[in-house]
Amino acid sequence: MPRKLTFAQAVREAMAEEMRRDPAVFLMGEDVGGAGGVFKVTVGLLEEFGPERVRDTPIAEAGFMGLAVGAALTGMRPIVEIMFGDFITLAMDQIVNQACKLRYMSGGQARVPLTIRTTLGAGRSSAAQHSQSLHAWFAHIPGIKVAIPSTPADAKGLLKSAIRDDNVCIVFEDKMMYRLEGDVPDGDLPIPFGQADVKRPGEDVTLIATSSMVHVALKAAELLQKENISAEVIDPRTLVPLDREALVQSVRKTGRALIIDEGHQKYGVTAELAAVIQEEAFDDLDAPVARLGAADVPVPFSTALEFETIPNEARIIAAVKATWGPDGKKR
Amino acid sequence: MPRKLTFAQAVREAMAEEMRRDPAVFLMGEDVGGAGGVFKVTVGLLEEFGPERVRDTPIAEAGFMGLAVGAALTGMRPIVEIMFGDFITLAMDQIVNQACKLRYMSGGQARVPLTIRTTLGAGRSSAAQHSQSLHAWFAHIPGIKVAIPSTPADAKGLLKSAIRDDNVCIVFEDKMMYRLEGDVPDGDLPIPFGQADVKRPGEDVTLIATSSMVHVALKAAELLQKENISAEVIDPRTLVPLDREALVQSVRKTGRALIIDEGHQKYGVTAELAAVIQEEAFDDLDAPVARLGAADVPVPFSTALEFETIPNEARIIAAVKATWGPDGKKR
Amino acid sequence: MELGPEKLKDMYRRMVVIRKFEEHIYDIYTRGLMPGLAHLYIGEEAVAVGACAALRDDDFIASTHRGHGHLIAKGGRIDRMMAEVMGKVDGYCRGKGGSMHIADMSLGILGANGIVGGGLGIITGAALSARMRKTDQVALGFFGDGALNQGIFLETVNMAAIWKLPVIYLCENNQYGEYTAASKVTAGHDLCARAAAFDVPARQVDGLDILAVYEATQWAVDRARSGEGPSFLLCQTYRYRGHHVGDQNTYRTKEEIEQWMARDCIRRLASRLTAGGSASEADLRAVDEAVEAEVVAAVDFGLHSPMPDPREVVEHVFA
Amino acid sequence: MELGPEKLKDMYRRMVVIRKFEEHIYDIYTRGLMPGLAHLYIGEEAVAVGACAALRDDDFIASTHRGHGHLIAKGGRIDRMMAEVMGKVDGYCRGKGGSMHIADMSLGILGANGIVGGGLGIITGAALSARMRKTDQVALGFFGDGALNQGIFLETVNMAAIWKLPVIYLCENNQYGEYTAASKVTAGHDLCARAAAFDVPARQVDGLDILAVYEATQWAVDRARSGEGPSFLLCQTYRYRGHHVGDQNTYRTKEEIEQWMARDCIRRLASRLTAGGSASEADLRAVDEAVEAEVVAAVDFGLHSPMPDPREVVEHVFA
Numbered sequence A, B: 001m002p003r004k005l006t007f008a009q010a011v012r013e014a015m016a017e018e019m020r021r022d023p024a025v026f027l028m029g030e031d032v033g034g035a036g037g038v039f040k041v042t043v044g045l046l047e048e049f050g051p052e053r054v055r056d057t058p059i060a061e062a063g064f065m066g067l068a069v070g071a072a073l074t075g076m077r078p079i080v081e082i083m084f085g086d087f088i089t090l091a092m093d094q095i096v097n098q099a100c101k102l103r104y105m106s107g108g109q110a111r112v113p114l115t116i117r118t119t120l121g122a123g124r125s126s127a128a129q130h131s132q133s134l135h136a137w138f139a140h141i142p143g144i145k146v147a148i149p150s151t152p153a154d155a156k157g158l159l160k161s162a163i164r165d166d167n168v169c170i171v172f173e174d175k176m177m178y179r180l181e182g183d184v185p186d187g188d189l190p191i192p193f194g195q196a197d198v199k200r201p202g203e204d205v206t207l208i209a210t211s212s213m214v215h216v217a218l219k220a221a222e223l224l225q226k227e228n229i230s231a232e233v234i235d236p237r238t239l240v241p242l243d244r245e246a247l248v249q250s251v252r253k254t255g256r257a258l259i260i261d262e263g264h265q266k267y268g269v270t271a272e273l274a275a276v277i278q279e280e281a282f283d284d285l286d287a288p289v290a291r292l293g294a295a296d297v298p299v300p301f302s303t304a305l306e307f308e309t310i311p312n313e314a315r316i317i318a319a320v321k322a323t324w325g326p327d328g329k330k331r
Numbered sequence C, D: 001m002e003l004g005p006e007k008l009k010d011m012y013r014r015m016v017v018i019r020k021f022e023e024h025i026y027d028i029y030t031r032g033l034m035p036g037l038a039h040l041y042i043g044e045e046a047v048a049v050g051a052c053a054a055l056r057d058d059d060f061i062a063s064t065h066r067g068h069g070h071l072i073a074k075g076g077r078i079d080r081m082m083a084e085v086m087g088k089v090d091g092y093c094r095g096k097g098g099s100m101h102i103a104d105m106s107l108g109i110l111g112a113n114g115i116v117g118g119g120l121g122i123i124t125g126a127a128l129s130a131r132m133r134k135t136d137q138v139a140l141g142f143f144g145d146g147a148l149n150q151g152i153f154l155e156t157v158n159m160a161a162i163w164k165l166p167v168i169y170l171c172e173n174n175q176y177g178e179y180t181a182a183s184k185v186t187a188g189h190d191l192c193a194r195a196a197a198f199d200v201p202a203r204q205v206d207g208l209d210i211l212a213v214y215e216a217t218q219w220a221v222d223r224a225r226s227g228e229g230p231s232f233l234l235c236q237t238y239r240y241r242g243h244h245v246g247d248q249n250t251y252r253t254k255e256e257i258e259q260w261m262a263r264d265c266i267r268r269l270a271s272r273l274t275a276g277g278s279a280s281e282a283d284l285r286a287v288d289e290a291v292e293a294e295v296v297a298a299v300d301f302g303l304h305s306p307m308p309d310p311r312e313v314v315e316h317v318f319a
Ligand SMILES: Cc1ncc(C[n+]2csc(CCOP(=O)(O)OP(=O)(O)O)c2C)c(N)n1
Pocket: A030, A059, A061, A083, A087, A090, C065, C066, C114, C115, C116, C143, C144, C145, C146, C147, C148, C174, C176, C177, C178, C243
């Protein structure tokens, strides 16, 4: 029986269930305990699991990420919350030089079952230091798996997989989605990494979208349908590992692809997906793979400017139509 | 009159000339003074400019990067050396949240004329924490220009431009190239950012290569010539701004492209360049844009393994031939 | 430097500007006229005003997410600040920065900052710059008790100490970082020891006593200006309101809040002024009223300023 | 715990293993049999051996780029270490890590580290883990004077202090970070104050006196094991050789080096053993010779171990 949960509730359930299942799992981060997190995602966990396992840290991102690495190396399974994705810049050495590399550098001796949860996404007038979507950086680095769920159900299932994984995993949660509701199936149902999900089937064009951009793509697809363009919307769900096959198959069918992601466009996630698709579906492409990332500017504060930087339905529709060329014909 | 200089000498000359020209320019970093840098790039600068302007710092990458941001904001033009590119993980907040965003966030009030020099490249048996090529991360972020020179002349000219630029610039120097010799023209000749350079003209395929990969591509091009394949080798020289036009024009002519870069392949520089080329030269492409980055593994120590991770001539040749398909025909 | 009555009245006035500015921020925020986050400085006014009173116009400050008070104390224009927090084009940052990023480079205000500890590098670098440019400018960095636990504190204080930079580290210990008590996450019975460990002279100051803040800052400024290097000031203070507007304040008792409010820094200076005969109650009331009108005008200025043209979104990435 | 003669002789032996291991590293490095970087520990042996003598097998250590000594002191196998530094498949890391990344998880050796200060988070996390898993394991982190200037020191010591974690921060002050004197870049006349500021008890120790190191570590271990929390040990020591093999050593005077060498930690324990009658000169010579043979065998083991199969390059990225 599926229940309606918000994205935040789904994330919380994943953590609570895994903490009940395995005493090695614990959570640390700034204000995750008494306050229940600034986005109220962790409300109630302190009450159930106590302050040892739901640990309020000092404001010291590098330090507590480092502690988590050491704890993971020695038998624990930490979940670390980095409140705003922007603050992860302070912990890059710990994640990239330590956590992601210890297993490899030790020739397979070390195990680092560390899960990092953090946010991405603009749209809250939080300005340039509280709105970044830095997931592309992590997808670039070997030794870390990257999830970027778009629905409460995916958020729960992927986070459960991340916590059970013996490797470093990072899950990006769009802070604009925490109140989004969706059906979440009952029961213990981890979603494996590396499986894309077709969020809407279609025939004429493939929209590959991540995180909250999935919903924007779905709305655009509805509008396109009115113009008799049938768009398939696929959500890769994890960037690493990437379900290349699912993406490529869809594009082989439709002949057209647009990638939508909220990270900056240049040197970002849209580039890799476009490169993969043109590599593997070249002969089936009727137009270049198009992409739509966030504008290549810091995220501005003013509501008059901020939304200019984020992909929206209108831009998706325009980009899709452009794949047919100005005359509406196959290019 | 060009002179033969090593890459290290060219970098040093650029700094010395700019420091002579402008008293606001100064250098800071670990062991850049008395020791002349661990790669001996800064030898002699302390003697000429004194310890105020050639400043040995504590081991505190975040801290001294932060100082440089503050100094740049208030009238100085710091050059910061981060010894190994891997250590820049410790300064990401300072660079990405502070330096790159201050101008934009302040609505154009702030000016941050900061130049960062650091290294990339494997091949010295330095293992996973001293061998990374993290330039893709910076190319992804708005507000920073990214240079990645391949020759002593380019290194000198681009660094001079970086130092004179009123924005944050980062220059990646491949540590394996410091002893590479090349002709460097006399005189004060900054090389503008955003101008690619054709390092070898050709007709049948375009090899777009960065940093030391340019030299590998040039060798591969010679070998391909013996098989009557004429390869054009283009070096974008700066990733931001990117000279799209030059890359696209070459591929329009040849119909085939291979991108070679020493960063990890997935979600890296090769992806953006491939995406751009298929976007803009789609109709002229005879084969998908191919790419060759470093293997998606941490850099291993053993010489038996390390070179497996770096693009080499044989792999370039194989990738080029693959664009013709297994039968040597146009795909 | 002794503070004459005019200076004291000016300091009183500035504290009132901050208090009323923040009350109006609360008002426009709850009325939906200001997006984003609003971190109010109410209760801490004596720290910003006392410290900045010891600075010259060409000295530098770096501020925090809770920055309105620092900016006003250093001379920032409240109309342009109001426009900025509303995302309007006449704002200090043309609407690009918002509350957490207001800067006025012409006044040496090197910016509020959204990163806890984010100003520490900047202010130490400004001090380095002052030294290298051979000026006698001084740099003062405001930061919270929370930032004391960020590594950048160690790194910058160490460099300031070895290079004897003209910088003042002013920690505003308002007892909380977000919803967590500083005492829970901050080790050491004497936080001044964190600076003293670097042989950086440190003083603890009653942050509700504006004269104490002023005097301590003046001591630190004198040291800095005369080449004696950095100092550290630990100002004990308290924020009356939540971490930001909307915070339910459940982690503090009413009693605790009331105890601190009973020692209000503005009323304290007011009593001193009236007791000493420098001003009458009526004088102060007149100041309060004038300030209220000024802040209302600033709100108006903000409300009437247009939104930035959407095409500005691509401007100011590069110089 | 009093140290009996057998334990002391074992400690002597371990110091000699380190010394000879490093001399052979120098030899194979200069003969081109070992690639990468070699940071020698020669001169500092008393610190690693004295500290690890106070640890149990199931306790944890985190090490540094100058890690061979720590690893050997904690029980690491020198043959697999030799194979590793040569990049061979029988190395601890199958050739993937090299000198800067040797680890033996089964011995609680959480790895050498290429990042200055890189072990501080790891070791503090291991202490947290010991506490959460309800063992009485202790975690000891070695790091250099250089790491004292990295912010992660502040952050981890603060957390260890507020949570009373069973961790020992052992700073090896060998007076230099690379080619720069610690005194030039490290503020504060008393480096112990950097820990004491967090109310973490701190002791300065003569790092050339293995018994002093042992006793101080034992004190810290007792504190940690009994739940009293972290401690800090500042061991004054010296590296005889350059920062790495190849360093020309121009930043130090011959006199300075000789003064330190005159107080050699191995000879010092040797004298004590012979003076106290626990061992004769001949006994010690026999130890030296046996160790030399052992190290030669380790070199041989390394030389004869095959290179890893190139296909291993893609293994061990993920579990
Ligand atoms: C690096 C970083 N981590 C976390 C945050 C989220 N955050 C914003 S304000 C704050 C508390 C800061 O406390 P303090 O420094 O004492 O300043 P106060 O708010 O009390 O003035 C936190 C954790 C942040 N902005 N930056």
